[in-house]
Amino acid sequence: MSSYSAQDSQQHLLPRPGNESMKDSTVESPPPPRKRLHIKRSLVLILFPLAVIGYYSFIWQFFIVRPRDDVVNYGISGERWIFYSWFIVGVFGLEWSRYGLVGAEFAALQSKRFRAKNMVGLLNHSGSTWSEPGGWGLSFTRFVNSGEEGKDNIGWYGVFKSLGWGIFNPSNWVEGMKRVFGSLKNYTLWYMLTALSLSFYIGLPLSGLTMELSDGYVKTNIRPEVVGRAWEDLHARAWWSYPSTIEQAWKAGSPTTIPGIGIIYTAGYIDRGRYEGLQGIPNTLPMDDGLPEMFLAPQGRTPVSGRAWGFRVSYNCSIVEKESQFTARSQKDRYMEQYVSVGMESHNVHGYAEVVSRAVASYESPSSFDPESTSTWDIIEYVLWQLRLPATYPESEVNNFTSKLEPVIQDMESPVEKSENGSWSLNKAYFDKQPQNTTIVERNISRLLDRIIDVTPPIGLRCLAVSTFGDADLDPRTSTFSSFEERIPRAYTQSSDAEEPIAGLGSTVRKVLSRNYLGFFSSINSRTMSSYSNSMVYGAFLTPQELQKSAMVAFGTETLQLMYDGKYGFEGSWMHPNLSSSIESKIITKGEVPPKVVIVPFCIWALGSISLALFFGFRKRRGETLDGFSFYRLGKLHSSQLKDKNFFTAEEPYQVNTLWDLEGEPGAW
Template sequence: MPLSAGRSSLAVSMKSRIPSLSRDTSSELPSRPQFQDPPGNGVSMTDSGDTSTKAKASTPDLPSSRFIFRTCLLMIVPPAITVYFGIICWVYQIPDPEKIPYGHRNAQWVYYSWFIISVFGLGISRYGLAGIEAAMMEDSYWRAPDAIALFMHSRQSWSGPGGWMRYLKIIMAKRQSPAHRLWWLLGLLSLVIIIALPLSGLSMELSDGFVKGSSPPSVIGYSPETFNTKNENKALERSLSRWRAASPVNLPGAGIAYTPRGLDRNDYDYLTKIPNSLSTEQNVPDLFLIPQAKYPISGRPWGLRLSYNCSVVQSKSELTILPKKNSLPLQIVSLQSAHKEAVFGSGPTSSDVIYAYNSSAENLFLYAELGGIINTTYISESVDPNPDILEYVMWQAQGYIPIQGPVSHDFNNTIAMPIPGIGSPLVMHTNGTVTPNETFFERGSGSENLRQFVAGTDNWTLTNFIETAQPIGVRCQALSETGIATLHPDELTFSDFIRVPPGRPPPPYSGVGWYYIPYPFGFSPWAHLSKPETVFANILESIETPLSIRIGPSQVYPSYVQAADLQQSLMGAYAQSALNLMYYGFDTFNQGWMAENLTCSQPGKILGPGALPPHIPMVMLTIWAMGCVILALVYGFRRRQAETLDGYLFSKLSAHYAKNIGDSPAAIGPRSIL
């Protein structure tokens, strides 16, 4: 065959195959960007050489550079944002605004600034990782293995939900995952920060509270100059009436009882919410009561520091004063009134003293012994470290309803937590009669016998008793002193306490009134319990249980007083004593005065915890920050041909995979990838 005829035949054959090849590849391969050859470096279709040679010729190498700014930004900003969030959580955020509603004055602006910074943080994260992406593409371990994996990096599809959704569509179409390890790494870092930022917003919220102010407050309560000017008799009467009526024991004004640092306020229910109250159930370990303003105050105020606790006596070995009854001198015997009374010792403010008396209330009879000692004084230069002691033991008996005589009614005669082994002033006989216990009332050789102290009232005789009950008792301890201390309103604590006695009272004078040194904190409960004619009724009213019921014209009590009820009653007496001693029972600012040496806070917004613990977003932010810093240190300072995966670098890498795309029968369409 002639050579010209052969060439002509070959040309016809190639023309007939080219359209067919074009149709087949268009149905299987994705359309891809057409990169123009740079001027002066183009290679014509008639040039010799293979496809890879043409691709290399179309994308010449550029000089490599280091892009320091983008790398430094990635190293600095993510850790800074993470640290800022930590500062918000551990410096500006209040753990429990209900317990301590005092926060930083700039908390509101810090709260808003976090959301602004979060927006910039998300953008800077993408900005920095885009540079790292370009550097890692030139690393043999991280570069895309084929063109399909390369196309997944177009427009940083790893950086946001749009690219992730396109990836999911590819997976759902049951095609092979097109992403490579670099896309996954950058995508996970982006996912962490995108999730962490909304969660961080859920971990904090603004609430109403108080922030630092600059003006002096108007306060209610005694100052050291006025503390000893009160009329003590009226003060005792006011405290007694409030105790008997079971009045609330909330502190006035802002109502804050300050505690020493190191004391966990969460352990005490009465300190968990503002305003605080004084306890009638739990022990009071150490409180500092100061003149109260409408809002929390700061500075070094003068106030009353106190502690008290009453516990149920469950063994006679717990009693330290009442067992001394037979060894103390008998000072007073009162047999003239219906309620008999005896006093042993010289008085509670000088040494041990014991009161013994009887009392009654409707169908209940009481014989009680009250013992104690008051060691506290506020004007002495020396301080007695020993606490004030109060011991109270009562023996009860059930009797018939006065006037009516025997009337049937339900009565619970159970005694919980009795004191075993201390005897009884009454002896109940099998025939239903009651006689005094001669042994119980004997003193010494028998020259003094106090059995007459079980005699009833004018309407009572020993034959009116139905039954006797086992004894119950309570022992109380109290400490108090006056002084100044430094307040920490953000913690509701005080420190650096220094004892400062109140000013001495003015000299006494006759006529309108008599002013004298008031009794200390522990004296009021003693005074309330030493009134035999009303004490039993007062105790029953103060605990509001057992409630009396009406039977005919009379009121009767359906059960005995229990030890726990007596404990609550005495705790209430101490609480009312503290309120009366420091605030005279006032709860309004009509008697207020300006405390120029103190600073009052003001209402404002404080930052508290949200619905989510801050530890969760903090961990995620830390992972994101560490990942960014590590990638920046390892890859950010390397020389690379482009700052990001831009058109130049993309075309250069695409040229390497052009043959792979042409050979792939399962190429993914551009809309699915790009």
């Protein structure tokens, strides 16, 4: 093997001698350049991939996939510059990557494993063609298309053509595979460098698609203007109008939306993405599934941070399908009410309801929000039978009345029974030992017996609620609260000029559910109602799902009234001394491409580059890179030997091994 560099193969590009004197002259070869270490490019090839991967990992973890409420987009100041800086990396990244790889390329070509097998294989490395689109296209073409006629290095397409009708012969495919991978064998290093440069070229623009700038908020040191009750004035309100205000808002179907920026702070373990009411600003109190833990704090126009006093609450109403699911109905300390909607007879549906409640939780004793401690929570159990009557005016009768309900409580008797002759009568078991209003309810429902068309099976709810007051730390990044400490509002003395303490959450809900059957329809903006003359006509019974939604609206309405007086404006706002406000800004958020997709090409590029630098970058070599000057210098050095071996007259440059027949080994350059 020759001790002369592969750069001698560039000698055929030099001008041929123009006169006989030059042809006959003897060219004296200058001494070969001394081998040296070229550490700079190797260090770049090691440190630059580590820096790029590290910086992207930093952006990924702390900005792209950080714990955050995607609805609020709360971040830190200056995120836009971090976003822009990544694209500056892209501007210089491709060139820096090539800068390091060309140094390792020259060193790798000196090894027996990666040295070029022929002249063309060596010339392919001149000019770093593997680092540009032209070289990538050549790789694809060489691997797919057929090569020159009679050559061993033939692509997939050429293999397919050569198989002919022997396509189903496995041995033909084995031989074809050998020819295809012959190209990989002859150009191993070139394909490797192409793959590394292409991986970085693909990963860099993809990384830009994993992040984007969105509208959000950043913290300021300004004290916010907020709305909401404080520890000092929770009970300072007109207590006599408090229940009626809640009832009126519930009947009107008022939205249970938080005022101001409208953030419901939840416990850290709660997945906010599961709840529809938390998917927009302002947040809305739950309408179907209750939140396990909520903290309602004073609200500003923008997100706030710090420690604040507020209302910690959890409530949920579930549909009952079996009587055994009720617990308070069988307890001695229960409070029970009966109700039948006969206050207004100009409609075709009525309801008979039984409401049982048990108030255990007290603001004077610690409250537990552990799901295993529901025995200490307040309970409201509601059972409803619905009766259909003829419409007040025959011409307004509903012909396609919807009476099917699902699910219903299967194992409960009805307070109204139908006899064999088709008449309706009362089930005395419901009215013999009932609350004080039993006589009134029995008399009112008796007035309807001769007009009943149908009575539905019972539908029911079981509502649980627990609430307390205290201080908590607010995290606007995730819209969560932490470090809660219970602090009950001060007790007002029972003097003539003192405010009366507001009852706990659930007390007004019980009253609303006990006497507002028709209010269920209006509270959920039901479309089954229509008016005719001076009467109302209903086209369907209230479903269990509608009953559940209405009860949740009642809880939400009372919660809003308790903490925010049911108002949405900033009249009566006040400056909070312990909170910090925020301003609008640009925040880094997730883009269209998942960050994990970028890790694959980045890791291929980084691991391959570092491996080349470690294995070959710190070897001594006669030049820094395999550039045009190196080819010229070494070609000049060994021009006489190349001429003597008829290098320039070879008919098959792909097969010429003249360069390797020179004196020395490949490692000599």
